[in-house]
Amino acid sequence: MWAARKSSDTLILINAFMRPLKAKFGKELLEVGKYIIEGLRPLKGEIKVGGAKNAALPIIAAALLADSPGVLEDIPQLRDVNNLCKIIEEMGAKVKISNHRIEIDPRTVFKSEADHELARKLRASYYILGVMLAKEGHARTTLPGGCNIGNRPIDLHLKGFRALGAEVNLDHGVVEVKADRLKGAEIYLDYPSVGATINIMIAASRAEGKTVIENAAREPEIVDLANFLTVMGAKIKGVGTDVIKIEGVSEMHGVEHRIIPDRIEAGTYMIAAAISKGDVFIRNVLTEHVKPLIAKMHEMGIVVEENIEGVRVTGQNDFKAVDVKTLPYPGFPTDMQSQMMALLTQTDETSLIIETVWENRFMHVDELKRMGADIKIDGHSALIKPGHLTGAEVRATDLRAGAALILAGLAAEGKTEVRDIYHVERGYEDIEKKLQLVGAKINKIS
Numbered sequence: 001m002w003a004a005r006k007s008s009d010t011l012i013l014i015n016a017f018m019r020p021l022k023a024k025f026g027k028e029l030l031e032v033g034k035y036i037i038e039g040l041r042p043l044k045g046e047i048k049v050g051g052a053k054n055a056a057l058p059i060i061a062a063a064l065l066a067d068s069p070g071v072l073e074d075i076p077q078l079r080d081v082n083n084l085c086k087i088i089e090e091m092g093a094k095v096k097i098s099n100h101r102i103e104i105d106p107r108t109v110f111k112s113e114a115d116h117e118l119a120r121k122l123r124a125s126y127y128i129l130g131v132m133l134a135k136e137g138h139a140r141t142t143l144p145g146g147c148n149i150g151n152r153p154i155d156l157h158l159k160g161f162r163a164l165g166a167e168v169n170l171d172h173g174v175v176e177v178k179a180d181r182l183k184g185a186e187i188y189l190d191y192p193s194v195g196a197t198i199n200i201m202i203a204a205s206r207a208e209g210k211t212v213i214e215n216a217a218r219e220p221e222i223v224d225l226a227n228f229l230t231v232m233g234a235k236i237k238g239v240g241t242d243v244i245k246i247e248g249v250s251e252m253h254g255v256e257h258r259i260i261p262d263r264i265e266a267g268t269y270m271i272a273a274a275i276s277k278g279d280v281f282i283r284n285v286l287t288e289h290v291k292p293l294i295a296k297m298h299e300m301g302i303v304v305e306e307n308i309e310g311v312r313v314t315g316q317n318d319f320k321a322v323d324v325k326t327l328p329y330p331g332f333p334t335d336m337q338s339q340m341m342a343l344l345t346q347t348d349e350t351s352l353i354i355e356t357v358w359e360n361r362f363m364h365v366d367e368l369k370r371m372g373a374d375i376k377i378d379g380h381s382a383l384i385k386p387g388h389l390t391g392a393e394v395r396a397t398d399l400r401a402g403a404a405l406i407l408a409g410l411a412a413e414g415k416t417e418v419r420d421i422y423h424v425e426r427g428y429e430d431i432e433k434k435l436q437l438v439g440a441k442i443n444k445i446s
Contacts, residue, residue, distance in 0.1 A: 033446040035418040035432055037409030039391065042315070043278030045438035049266045049285055049310075050076045051100065051259035053427050055221040057124035058198045059228050059259065060084050060102065064093060064131045065206060066232055069105040070254030076100070076262065079426045080122045087125060090115045104254070114141035116174075122426075123195070126154055129177055130199035133166055134206040138178040156189055156196035163187045164200070164207055184209030184248055192217040192242065192328045198225060205234040207248040216244045219329040220289045224260045231255045263289035264335045265428060268403050270294075270313045271339050272435065274302045275346060276410045277315035280438050285310040292332040296322055296340070300347065321349040321386075326357050338364045338404035344384040345373045346411055353382045364401035367394040371408055371416065391416040396423040403428065410440060 051074035061084065063070050075081060077100065085102065089095050091114065094105035112132035119125035125144045132139035143154070154175070158168045163186075166179040184207050189196055197217040202225075204211035216222075218240055226239035232255050235247035266285040270293060273280035287294065287306045294311070297304050299322045303314040321344070326334040334357035344351040345368065355361050362382060365375050370392040374385040391414030396402025402424035409416030418424075421444070424431060432444045 033421050036443050037416045038441040039412040043276045043280050043438040046281045047269045047434050048283045049261045052262035055224040056259050058127050058225050061127035061131050063104040064106040066252050066254040068254040071256045072102045073258040075102050076429045083121050087114050087118045112136045112139045116142040130202035133177045134203045140176040143173045156193045157199045160187050160200035182207035184211040186212045188214045194219050204246040211246045213244040228257045267293045267336045271343050273313035274315040275343050275407050279314045281312045283310040319347045321347040321351040323352040325354040338400045342404040342407040345387050351384045355380050363397040364404050393417045396420045399423045399427045
């Protein structure tokens with residue numbers, strides 16, 4: 001009773017706060033919109049996966065390292081991508097976007113500070129620090145934003161910059177780094193952070209001498225960035241392992257590069273096929289990148305057929321319960337945890353999820369409970385019991401939580417409304433259109 005009253009009081013306060021904002025910025029605020037989903041419809045057909053958001057963002061930033069224009073292909077059309085393009089445009093770069101293709105000319109960049117309002121909107125804005133520190137010896141931006149899924153400091157990024165010889169100042173949420181000349185160093189990461197590995201690798205690519213990153217992250221998006229930097233002229237070895245070696249170079253040139261497919265988008269549609277008890281071929285998937293999910297789906301009794309072009313997923317009437325533990329790559333990805341939880345509500349027995357990466361990544365649980373899910377949280381663990389999902393009005397608390405609620409809506413009886421979908425649009429391009437193509441009854445209302 002108390003919790004319900006507290007939630008109601010909070011909603012009243014939020015609405016009171018939003019009313020004057022809607023009066024002033026009505027059109028923009030209404031764009032958050034909602035998805036309306038009618039469940040219990042088996043999906044059938046084919047979905048094509050787009051370029052990886054988490055590869056595209058650092059590569060767009062790293063394009064500024066070049067001394068000549070470059071072209072990026074298979075860029076997803078997402079809010080985060082648009083915001084990062086606005087940041088580098090505001091810094092002076094010439095950016096031309098057309099049909100999943102971006103042309104970037106870095107020769108006109110005239111400042112090394114990212115716009116603070118734009119930087120607050122996405123986590124990847126911190127890559128500007130590594131890029132401009134390497135190229136101009138100075139960079140400044142506010143602490144970045146993104147999904148509120150836990151404490152995400154940039155300590156390891158700054159530790160790496162300091163090791164390379166940079167002076168680091170952090171004051172009232174603004175980060176400034178500068179160095180007369182970066183010099184290679186041996187850097188051990190206390191945790192295999194993806195962002196820190198990327199930022200240090202970018203900065204070291206134009207440092208003087210050799211840099212070694214130990215306990216480096218191994219994600220496919222890091223490999224894609226390293227391939228991009230190498231073609232630009234960088235000298236990088238060991239990528240894909242936990243020890244990366246970089247020999248700094250003084251010049252880099254613009255190139256053409258195609259972004260790898262998005263493994264998280266692929267995994268989301270694989271679960272969509274299974275949870276709807278459908279039969280869907282997901283095209284443009286590098287199956288090596290989704291092996292942890294495929295393994296768990298096989299354990300659950302879901303048929304997953306792999307070939308060179310993608311995967312075919314056929315849902316079953318009954319799913320077996322499994323235990324899942326999120327880990328850095330090549331373990332089960334934290335970005336698939338909430339989607340997997342939606343699927344595990346449909347199993348025959350109790351399943352367990354242990355979240356080891358982010359401490360605040362169970363915010364979707366309360367929303368799934370609104371739909372009838374039986375889930376109990378104990379610290380970093382979640383016990384998911386079999387349950388019958390019914391449609392409800394729910395809210396996307398973050399990007400992947402929003403995807404999980406859409407998936408739950410596909411399996412729920414009746415109508416589900418997913419609100420605050422601007423989170424979802426940060427990481428999925430036209431998710432409702434792709435699902436409509438395979439028979440889902442889902443509509444977006446702006």
